[in-house]
Amino acid sequence: MRLQGRVAFISGGAGGMGQGIARKLAKEGAKVAVADVQDKLGEQFVRDLREGGADAIYVHLDVTSEQSWEKAVGETVRAFGKLDIMVNNAGISGMGIAPQGSLENWNRIMDVNSTGVFLGTKVAVQPMIKAGGGSIVNISSIAGIVGMGLDQPVEKGLTGAYSASKGAVRTLTKANAIQLARNKIRVNSVHPGVIETPMTAEFLKDPVMRERMLKEHPIGRIGKPEDIANAVCYLASDEASFVTGAELVVDGGYIAQ
Ligand SMILES: NC(=O)c1ccc[n+]([C@@H]2O[C@H](COP(=O)([O-])OP(=O)(O)OC[C@H]3O[C@@H](n4cnc5c(N)ncnc54)[C@H](O)[C@@H]3O)[C@@H](O)[C@H]2O)c1
Numbered sequence: 001m002r003l004q005g006r007v008a009f010i011s012g013g014a015g016g017m018g019q020g021i022a023r024k025l026a027k028e029g030a031k032v033a034v035a036d037v038q039d040k041l042g043e044q045f046v047r048d049l050r051e052g053g054a055d056a057i058y059v060h061l062d063v064t065s066e067q068s069w070e071k072a073v074g075e076t077v078r079a080f081g082k083l084d085i086m087v088n089n090a091g092i093s094g095m096g097i098a099p100q101g102s103l104e105n106w107n108r109i110m111d112v113n114s115t116g117v118f119l120g121t122k123v124a125v126q127p128m129i130k131a132g133g134g135s136i137v138n139i140s141s142i143a144g145i146v147g148m149g150l151d152q153p154v155e156k157g158l159t160g161a162y163s164a165s166k167g168a169v170r171t172l173t174k175a176n177a178i179q180l181a182r183n184k185i186r187v188n189s190v191h192p193g194v195i196e197t198p199m200t201a202e203f204l205k206d207p208v209m210r211e212r213m214l215k216e217h218p219i220g221r222i223g224k225p226e227d228i229a230n231a232v233c234y235l236a237s238d239e240a241s242f243v244t245g246a247e248l249v250v251d252g253g254y255i256a257q
Helices: 016-027 039-051 066-080 103-130 161-183 198-205 207-216 225-236
Strands: 007-011 031-036 056-060 085-088 134-139 185-192 247-250
Touching (some): 007 016, 007 066, 007 103, 016 031, 016 085, 016 225, 031 039, 031 066, 039 056, 056 066, 066 103, 085 103, 085 225, 103 134, 103 161, 103 185, 134 161, 134 225, 161 185, 185 225, 198 207, 225 247
Parallel strands (some): 007 031, 007 085, 031 056, 085 134, 134 185, 185 247
């Protein structure tokens, strides 16, 4: 097992990709803390993980609150004794929050997707230094590398907040990787293409959109949470001991075109 004895924390762990990541890290021997705002879903998921033999806990977390981060990571270190792996996975698309293109929509997306990663990194540093090092994996997006606005007239709202929030994660990752290298903490980003999760369920229900997405991914399929979980597992493991500040694109060739 590639992560035997390690302790991993997964923000947004009750969501589609978060569950896939938690399952994979647990299968590779890590003790996992699943953290989310969706307590019922997260608790149920952790019960399932435990029934499958995993050592797992659920902790409540709102990634926009520093206090909430300190409490959740504190609970994890008390339960498992240390922290080795932080997966900053929680995120929102921004749909249905406030009108697309409004300042409220922009601020909310930035708070969750960018500030959430900054805070998750900040609280992970001290426990990781204590543990002798660690691995931070930030879930960005292909939208953090190329502009991905919605194909709609500007009268319906200026898009781009999601791309901007994920672009911030990409370069924050590199800046943190340089600074934390001397502390033996590696920091990398993962850039998924379109993945089948609750976030994309509505959008992929539309047969025209699904067909378009299938065409956009040269590999000919939409991604699965396991595709991302495998990438996270690699970056979290010692197999990636010389990899830091890197951006791992997992998108079936979407942005290679
Ligand atoms: N699904 C895709 O196609 C896709 C593509 C690229 C990147 N991503 C990114 O992958 C990550 C996971 O997305 P997903 O597709 O699994 O979506 P999802 O909606 O299934 O899961 C996201 C999880 O984050 C949690 N969350 C939201 N706000 C939170 C907050 N303030 N505090 C704590 N948790 C919070 C949600 O409750 C949910 O469980 C996100 O960062 C997303 O932006 C997704």
